Amino acid sequence: MSPRAVSIENVSHFYGKRQALNEVTLSIDPGEIFVFLGPNGGGKSTLFRLLSTLMPLSHGEINILSRSVRTHQHEVRQQIGVVFQMPSLDKKLTVLENIHQQAALYGITGALLKERTALLLDKLELEDRKKDIVEDLSGGLRRRVELAKGMLHSPKVLLLDEPSTGLDPAARQAMWRYLEFLRTDQGVTVILTSHLLEEAEKADRIAILDQGQLVALDTPDALKDKIGGATITIRSRQPEALIEKLRDELNLSATEVSELVRLETEDGPATIRMIMQTASDLVDAITLAKPSLEDVFIAMTGRQFTEEVKS
Numbered sequence: 001m002s003p004r005a006v007s008i009e010n011v012s013h014f015y016g017k018r019q020a021l022n023e024v025t026l027s028i029d030p031g032e033i034f035v036f037l038g039p040n041g042g043g044k045s046t047l048f049r050l051l052s053t054l055m056p057l058s059h060g061e062i063n064i065l066s067r068s069v070r071t072h073q074h075e076v077r078q079q080i081g082v083v084f085q086m087p088s089l090d091k092k093l094t095v096l097e098n099i100h101q102q103a104a105l106y107g108i109t110g111a112l113l114k115e116r117t118a119l120l121l122d123k124l125e126l127e128d129r130k131k132d133i134v135e136d137l138s139g140g141l142r143r144r145v146e147l148a149k150g151m152l153h154s155p156k157v158l159l160l161d162e163p164s165t166g167l168d169p170a171a172r173q174a175m176w177r178y179l180e181f182l183r184t185d186q187g188v189t190v191i192l193t194s195h196l197l198e199e200a201e202k203a204d205r206i207a208i209l210d211q212g213q214l215v216a217l218d219t220p221d222a223l224k225d226k227i228g229g230a231t232i233t234i235r236s237r238q239p240e241a242l243i244e245k246l247r248d249e250l251n252l253s254a255t256e257v258s259e260l261v262r263l264e265t266e267d268g269p270a271t272i273r274m275i276m277q278t279a280s281d282l283v284d285a286i287t288l289a290k291p292s293l294e295d296v297f298i299a300m301t302g303r304q305f306t307e308e309v310k311s
């Protein structure tokens with residue numbers, strides 16, 4: 001069996017008396033795109049800092065490619081690429097100069113530097129911008145330069161903290177294309193934190209962190225399947241009359257949410273047939289949707305994903 005890319009065992013973290021992580025245990029396989037998803041304050045950044053060896057581990061154990069972040073910090077750093085939330089680029093230098101600065105830190109020179117730089121500029125679609133000063137670049141291009149820096153030493157594990165923050169949809173797509181290339185073509189394990197539900201949908205697996213606890217861990221589809229059932233949403237010009245009719249004639253309990261009539265059901269198609277046979281005069285449009293990751297979060301925590309947590 002190939003070793004885990006990352007194993008996290010019983011990891012807790014305290015800032016003074018405040019507990020930011022509570023006994024988190026999970027492992028990540030080589031070549032996975034893995035997302036730590038959570039609302040603000042969930043503990044994602046704390047775990048990211050521990051994984052990237054930015055902060056010392058005090059409780060539990062973390063191994064990256066079989067090396068402990070506690071005892072083999074230097075070796076771990078050689079194996080990981082890190083893209084932080086805070087920009088790390090020198091804005092007054094060009095794209096190429098920033099990359100060369102990073103190369104000097106890792107002792108990458110000569111033909112190897114040339115070869116790696118050419119591949120990164122090509123894959124990150126930065127070739128025609130390599131002589132531009134970083135401060136003249138858009139947020140999306142800057143993030144790509146950060147990625148080039150993070151991947152320059154060809155790490156086997158790439159860690160990214162909230163990489164989509166501040167990017168427009170096109171820039172996000174470009175970044176995801178590159179992450180998928182790294183996973184598929186280079187076998188890199190890609191681990192990112194995110195508070196965006198739609199981004200987590202793209203992951204191979206998701207760990208949901210809430211108030212420092214690991215509350216769910218699986219593929220996006222498996223997480224949604226565990227909730228089961230489906231949601232029917234109906235647009236109606238007479239929502240109140242429709243809700244009454246569904247209750248009185250079909251014994252269905254529906255509610256009005258944002259001017260739409262919604263109900264949860266175990267068997268979507270059968271329920272839709274019943275509704276259309278009985279109340280089609282009150283239905284303008286009807287849709288059936290599987291549970292979303294938001295529904296998963298609500299089921300696991302009893303709260304909306306966006307709800308503030310008092311700390």
Ligand SMILES: Nc1ncnc2c1ncn2[C@@H]1O[C@H](COP(=O)(O)OP(=O)(O)OP(=O)(O)O)[C@@H](O)[C@H]1O
Nearest residue numbers: 015018020038039040041042043044045046047311
């Ligand atoms: N340097 C710090 N000192 C004290 N408490 C902290 C510190 N950093 C984080 N915390 C607290 O630890 C908990 C987890 O925070 P963390 O930043 O890890 O969460 P997060 O999921 O990354 O949230 P966000 O998306 O808002 O960054 C929160 O209650 C937070 O207030």
